[in-house]
Amino acid sequence: MADWHTTIRERDFPMLEQAECDGRALIYLDNAATTQCARPVQWALESYWRSQHANVYRGAYCLSRRAGEAVEEVRQLCAEFLGAGSGNEIIFTAGATASANLLADAFALTELRPGDLVLATEMEHHSNLLPWREACRRTGAELALAPVTGEGELDLEALDRLLERRPKLLAVTAVSNVLGTITPLEEIVSRAHRVGCAVAVDAAQAMRCALPGVDVLDCDFLYFSAHKIMGPTGVGVLYGKRAWLEKLTPPRTGGGMVRALPGMEPEYEDVPLKFEAGTLDLAGVAGLGAALEYLHAVGRRRIAAREQALLRYTEKKLRELPGLRVLGSPRRRAGCVSFTAEPLQPLDVAMLLDSQGIAVRSGSHCAIPLHARLGLSGSVRVSPAFYNTAEEIDILAAALARVLDSARKGGVLKDKANG
Numbered sequence: 001m002a003d004w005h006t007t008i009r010e011r012d013f014p015m016l017e018q019a020e021c022d023g024r025a026l027i028y029l030d031n032a033a034t035t036q037c038a039r040p041v042q043w044a045l046e047s048y049w050r051s052q053h054a055n056v057y058r059g060a061y062c063l064s065r066r067a068g069e070a071v072e073e074v075r076q077l078c079a080e081f082l083g084a085g086s087g088n089e090i091i092f093t094a095g096a097t098a099s100a101n102l103l104a105d106a107f108a109l110t111e112l113r114p115g116d117l118v119l120a121t122e123m124e125h126h127s128n129l130l131p132w133r134e135a136c137r138r139t140g141a142e143l144a145l146a147p148v149t150g151e152g153e154l155d156l157e158a159l160d161r162l163l164e165r166r167p168k169l170l171a172v173t174a175v176s177n178v179l180g181t182i183t184p185l186e187e188i189v190s191r192a193h194r195v196g197c198a199v200a201v202d203a204a205q206a207m208r209c210a211l212p213g214v215d216v217l218d219c220d221f222l223y224f225s226a227h228k229i230m231g232p233t234g235v236g237v238l239y240g241k242r243a244w245l246e247k248l249t250p251p252r253t254g255g256g257m258v259r260a261l262p263g264m265e266p267e268y269e270d271v272p273l274k275f276e277a278g279t280l281d282l283a284g285v286a287g288l289g290a291a292l293e294y295l296h297a298v299g300r301r302r303i304a305a306r307e308q309a310l311l312r313y314t315e316k317k318l319r320e321l322p323g324l325r326v327l328g329s330p331r332r333r334a335g336c337v338s339f340t341a342e343p344l345q346p347l348d349v350a351m352l353l354d355s356q357g358i359a360v361r362s363g364s365h366c367a368i369p370l371h372a373r374l375g376l377s378g379s380v381r382v383s384p385a386f387y388n389t390a391e392e393i394d395i396l397a398a399a400l401a402r403v404l405d406s407a408r409k410g411g412v413l414k415d416k417a418n419g
Contacts, residue, residue, distance in 0.1 A: 005306055008298065009387040012039045016387060024357030027392045031228075032177055032205060032336040032383035033361055037287075038230040044290030045232060048283045055279055057256055067282060074289035075272075078237050081292050082222065083213020089245065091238040091272040092280050092288075096204040097127040099223030099238035100171070102275065103200060104131035105251035107169060114140030117167040119159075119197070121183075122148045122373050123176045126366040128202040132171050141168070148373055152179040152328025156187070163191060169198045169220075174206035178367045178381065180311065180333035182209070185217050193218070198244070204228055208295070208385070209334040210304035220244055226284065231291030235284030238275075245271040252277045298386075304334075306386040311337060313390055314382055317397040323404045327379055336383035338365070341400070344407050346378040349400075356399045 002010075009016055013036050019026040028036065054061075056068040075087035084090060093099045112118070118132050122145050136143040144167075146159040154172075163170075170192045175182055189199045200221040203211060207229045214222055221244065225236040240248075250257060250268065254277035260267040268274035295303065315337045318326050327338045341349050350362035361381040364371050371377060382396065 004302070005386055006389070009389075012294075013387050014039070021354070021357060021359075027358045027388075027395060029382050029384055029388065029392070029396065030359050030361045031385035031388075032365075032381060034227045034233065035208075035230045035385055036387070037227075037232060038291065038294045040294050041231055041287050041290040045283055045287045048286040052286070053282070056282065057273075070289075071280065071282065071285055074285050074292075077289055077292050078239075081296075082237075082239055083215040084239055085215075085242065088271050089239055089242050091240065091245075091275045092285055093223070093236045093238050094234055094281065095225040095227070095236035096202060096223045097131075097225075097236075099236055100128050100200070100202065101131045102238060102251065103221055103223070103240070104135040106248040106275075108135035108139050109249040109251055110247065111168055112136065112139035112141045116141040117162075117165050118143050119146060119162055119167045119170040120144075121146045121154055121159075121172055123152075123154065123179065123181060123183075123367065123370045124171065124173055125177050125202060125204070126368070127204075128171050128173060128200075129369070132169075145369060148370065152176070152181050152330045154181070154183050154188070156184075156191075159188070160191060163195050163197060166195050167192075167197050169200060171200045171202065173202045173204075174211055175203075175209060175334050176330075176367075176370070177205050177336065178338050178365050178370055178379065179328040179330060180205075180336045180338075181328065181330040182206075182332040182334050185219065186212070189218050205335045208300070208303050208307060210301050214239055226288040226291050229291050229295055232284050232287035235281050235288050237288070240271075242271060245275070250275050250277065254278045303386045307384065308334065310384040310386070310388055310390065310393065311335070314384060314393050314396075317393055318382070318400070321397065321400055321404060323408065324400065327374060327376075336381050338379040338381040340376060340379050341404055341407070344403070346380045349380045349403060352403045353396070353399055358396055358399055360396075 054063040054067040056071050075090045078090045079087045118136055118141055120129050120132055133143050144162055146162055147155045149155050192199045198220040201219045203222050203224045207224050220241050222239045227233040257269050257274045257277045258266045259269050318339055325340045346362035350360055353360055363378045
């Protein structure tokens, strides 16, 4: 009898069995960038366009009412998925990047003043770093980064010293998109709250690894994207505690988020609608709902356990290869593992693997400060999902062994020089 993940792979992700790149079977190991879209999600998207499409909150007719009800059902599903108090704490966005920008802009309008301090960490994705840098630039606040240790852990002692300066907000990732480091969020949030610092969590890489709910974490904000949990691109969620959402001023204005306009002074709708100016990506919201239902049906803990086992196996196989440097050795790792293989550049390694049908990511992974901290300009990242197999990791390791052996003999470098 086939294992559950093999059955799911064949049933729900036919692309992994059928896709080819330049005539080669595909081994897809870039799930930290985007997961494959599950077949039930594809069906939900098709169903929306075929029979459900209408604008929400705009019409008195039946189809519009149904569309609005469907959006609110997904909103409540998100709240339950995250452990939030109610759907009123869920804002739909275009993804984690859009969520971080929306929050940073709102914080700049409402909270930040010259001389204030915002904290982030050296391991942040640019999407959880640059919005806060821009918010500080516009308001005269300061942005400071908590350092990372040589093992790839957040330096909590250094973070404590920064927290003594009583920052307004700490932006921190739940899982590093380069090292896979799982940050101790409950401890971090507790330390930040002791000095009155709000915490915004980038959970883009963490939604498949059984992240505790916001009711346990007690974070003030959290955001993620649907396309990293087998859903569609272009849609995501910003969670915020209701007290915060009611306090913050919306940075985007337009239709649907204003109740009245006396004397051109807007009276905003209640949260979350006051942050959802314009028309939502309604098909994307339907797909997000289907992705959450899919995760629940398969089982988040089962997915997390399977991915942990695959990642441990991947790291073991990589560490066995002479000449390859695995980045970091965090106590808890999820989602991905990255490496370098000098004298080859990361792009060279990724292209050579691509020539053998293996898809991995190379470059800075939108985490330049972290790579600078490690003395690197980039790395190669391998990120298996629960639908990948140990056999695919074996093929990756064998391909890397050939690449490294050729590089040691000068063959790869000669080919590059000649080509």
